[in-house]
Amino acid sequence: MELTEKTLSSEKIFDGRILHIRRDTVLLPNGHQSTREVVDHPGGVGILALDDQNRVLIVSQFRYPYGEILREIPAGKLEYGEDPAEAARRELREETGAVAGSFQSLGELYPSPGYCGEIIRMYLAQDLSFGDTDPDEDEFLGLERVPFSHLVEQVLSGEIKDAKTIAAVLKVKLLLGL
């Protein structure tokens, strides 16, 4: 079965500080036309940083679209053209002060594929040493260290809702058998 849609034309809708929106006209597999509204995104990174006592660095941050403080693994947006692994090291240091001796990929996450092209690369960071944090100017963060087994419970109970945090925690649980 043919599933592919072909772009016929593209119209820029909004070029904001964070969001970049376009509306494309597409040819559907059945020959009809439709429109697709797309959020373009440079991609992001999320870092599950595990200290030598199997505790995870968790940041608390007010997430404006929800009007809630969420608990998440450290994360951030790529600069356009930035190497994802470099961005992950930068975000981890800025948000938590941690520098990791060991960094490995936990795969990619497509958060909301219906309307956004964002790819979040997830990493496991270990062998941590700590310096000063350096958060972005308009970023206000709380920081805690949560025992890995407690975090797994908080994910399974539904207390942790952030997609990249759920994915990274449960992947590490099953891949490392922690």
Place this chain on the structure above:
Amino acid sequence: MELTEKTLSSEKIFDGRILHIRRDTVLLPNGHQSTREVVDHPGGVGILALDDQNRVLIVSQFRYPYGEILREIPAGKLEYGEDPAEAARRELREETGAVAGSFQSLGELYPSPGYCGEIIRMYLAQDLSFGDTDPDEDEFLGLERVPFSHLVEQVLSGEIKDAKTIAAVLKVKLLLGL
């Protein structure tokens, strides 16, 4: 530490078929002002449907923002005001033809909390019976039944990238011990 941001004003940017964008001016915890660009979203549902041979219903769909065919659990957007559990039953039937005798919550997923207020409610559907599919007019889907253990491997290897699918599969793996 105070983390909350207060809305000072809100400007509508785009009211599309799918996307609704606003730009708010906010008061930060340090008394400064900033802007927040937000995608408003009615919320969605994702359904991990497990048949009596422990196979999962997986749909293949061209996801225009990525230009890729993704393999995902059945999912869809809420109509504004629609009950999420009803929406989940509707989407499951429309996309796969399945009707579930047993439906239970797998919690909520916040896919991209930096800029979007979408909440995806995830469900485990079991005790399945099958009728006809009824996809949306501009929706073209492939359908397969994947043994649950294979799907777990595909999630852990990084082959499955969709956030709600990763979260639902690994939660079921750990909650049901499958």
